[in-house]
Amino acid sequence: MIELQGITKSFSSLQVLKGIDLTIDKGEVVSIVGPSGAGKTTLLQIMGTLDKPDTGRILLNGTEINRLKERELAAFRNREIGFVFQFHQLLPEFTALENVTIPALIQGVSSGEARRRAVEMLEFMGLSERASHKPAELSGGEKQRVAVARALINHPSVVLADEPSGSLDTHNKEELHRLFFELRDKLGQTFVIVTHDEGLASQTDRTIHMLDGRIL
Known part of the structure; x- marks a missing residue:
């Protein structure tokens, strides 16, 4: 489903990625681990366009995405890729429901359909009663589940997560990890997760170890 071929990346004189070849299959939960500076986040950002x-070359479902023009790329990203970040990146002025609808509205879905999808996703996340709350009124775990709902609303081919449980306490961390596997089992969702959490990495279908810009 995702194929990376010979990926390199430098920032000035520093080469961060040194020829990455990687394939991710549909329905896999894959973790990427390694020390700080190994190139994990850079690889995830390139994978996510x-x-x-x-x-x-980067191919996702047969489309060579690094050949797309900017407007095509933005539409492809919105349709095919969901993102979950360490600090959720919810917009503080909007409710949980409104935050979740945003990617669907960007895609051009009607407001009614976007709201229907968002309600469905929040219900799946166990957050129906929190839909009208703004981020400041939500716990850390609830914010991350809203972020996951937002990532899933357009039914993307893959969700890319960068240290998604890094800011959570132990209970919420375990709840989020269980959610990833539940989504894989029930929806066939593919996840690629950059993490320092050894517990999460040990549960994933495959662990990619990186060091000094290479896959070990």
């Missing part, structure tokens, strides 16, 4: 490689 938030950055471009210097060389190499």
